[in-house]
Amino acid sequence: MSSKIAILGASGYTGAELVRLIATHPQMEIVALSGERKAGMAMGDVFPHLRHLDLPGLVKIEDIDFSGVDLAFCALPHATSQAVIKELPRDLKIVDLSADFRLRDPAEYEKWYGQPHAAVEMQKEAVYGLTEFYRDAIRSARLVAGTGCNAAAGQYAIRPLIEAGVIDLDEIILDLKNGVSGAGRSLKENLLHAELSGGAYPYSAGGKHRHLGEFDQEFSALAGRPVLVQFTPHLAPFNRGILATAYVKGAPEAVHEALAARYASERFLEVLPFGALPSTRSVGGSNFVHIGVSGDRIPGRATVAVALDNLCKGSSGQAMQNANLMLGYDETEGLMLAPVFP
Template sequence: MSSVALGSVFVDVGCLRKQNEVGRLKVSRRNGSVLRVRASVASSQQSLKLAKPEAQKSEKTVRIGVLGASGYTGAEIIRLLANHPQFGITLMTADRKAGQSIGSVFPHLVTQDLPDMIAVKDADFSDVDAVFCCLPHGTTQEIIKCLPRGLKIVDLSADFRLRDIDEYEEWYGLPHKAPELQKEAIYGLTEVLRDEIRNARLIANPGCYPTSIQLPLIPLIKAHLIELTNIIIDAKSGVSGAGRGAKEANLYTEISEGIHSYGITKHRHVPEIEQGLSDASHSKVTVSFTPHLMPMSRGMQSTIYVQMAPGVTIEDLYQQLKTTYEIDNLVKGASGQAVQNLNLMMGFPENMGLQYQSLFP
């Protein structure tokens, strides 16, 4: 039985514009085979339904509400929409920052002409067509239940990702208060469920770790190139993946110049990962998943160890992974994928507003 390690590096680099920008395959062998696939792409050129220039000339504007605008994912939504030709923000909520401007909370957004943030209970959705819900899990369910039925909703929390309500309550330790909405929610892994997303009203945006892990593995599983047992995942994330709330473990002196694992036996992304892989294989798949927190603001790397199916070569895996992915925890791992999904829901090319210069450093 052959084994292989799939090394995926995830950074915020936008979308490829040219076919020849895809990075080179790097293969090395040490105690088995290691396959590294790199591409400078939020979602690759081959997998995206790319925008044509003429498609961006329409004057139609979709009015956007951002719930939870003062968090990291909310701020990233706002940053991305600044360059979106069709989406305009008309409503922003942040209960603890109500009455403040977005520039007072995030100085890098001070130049944007946006409404002040208000409490969600004071929000008027009559001037909104679609909502990005960037609130913590557990708070989203009741709020979404009260939103007008005509709104398109992309929820970045975990409240609607797991189809099994009992599994949600077990892993998140909270009762699910909107099981009727769970039945209509579509899991927003864009490259896998594109058609379902296009026709959905409510999207459960995937988590960052599950996105980084499912995108490389699902094509290999569907092509029967790897075994479904002994899948081992070593994943690392920047600190922004833990959210903006004050936590002692995330203080500078606690996190600087070090790395530590967390949630080793009970990380909440495990059932989400296993649900997606099981759907792809039409059988139960379990994984061994160890996440680590890195002393950096953003970024994500997942190294995945799998056993190749009999007769499969590294070249077979590479050919299947030519359409591959490179992300980070905030853009493709959260806010960027949310914009990608809403683009599909509103009938726009899915990369609209996402072709931007990459961040450095």
């Protein structure tokens, strides 16, 4: 018997990506799609690449009957998401793709997002959605908070190194290149083709990026003491993908061994042979992550590079991986599609 699925915020990129993935899932059925500004439209008119699918029309959230829904994906903006989720039925399983439930400390949420959290009790209930590290808690969760796409990429590079104790925790630099779809579908002047194409630029530099809240929370908890990384993301003129490059102080071979050992049994994470580095081109449209390690001319320094698709493994694919666990399905269901190339 299939699970009935609702997608709230289906008119955005992550909502459309969820539809694309669920279309290949043998045990999930989409029964409701919301899109406040697109209510009344067919999904195939909003996203022509989905025209071949038999989907319900887009409606407003208040018009959805949740009594027959097993799990809802919430792909709404932060602040909006918490306001909606706190009004949903208490027996409904939820995977939230926004930032609203990622940070466990309400004061940290207010610090990074500029307003008090409006659903503090639910924030305490939420399980952080980095699947490979919170798998057991996710299985029994009612509310899972998907990670930021940048935060996921950085953590895949660094978490095993903290766990294994093979790097200097005060010497972590994370440089990240992000495809333009990471900025969402809303019209923005700096994302116009003439403004973006042919160039790349850093943003939220100097410790201002909101995903630093996730790095601080997760890395410090692992280490048992504060860990602050130096992090600069860059917007690059490609549609999908993240390439995160971490510069760490530690023996390169030990760094590679720690990553290879931690991810040896993970279906979606592949550590390349020592010295080989990944490309976003090799993981596009998929739930796979490629990780590479190289040494440096400076002894005792290592470079770790992580490539993933921001819309899939960084967001909607991760969300579906978590939903599979919550619903008792094989974690890989609907997610084994090969990357698109070229």
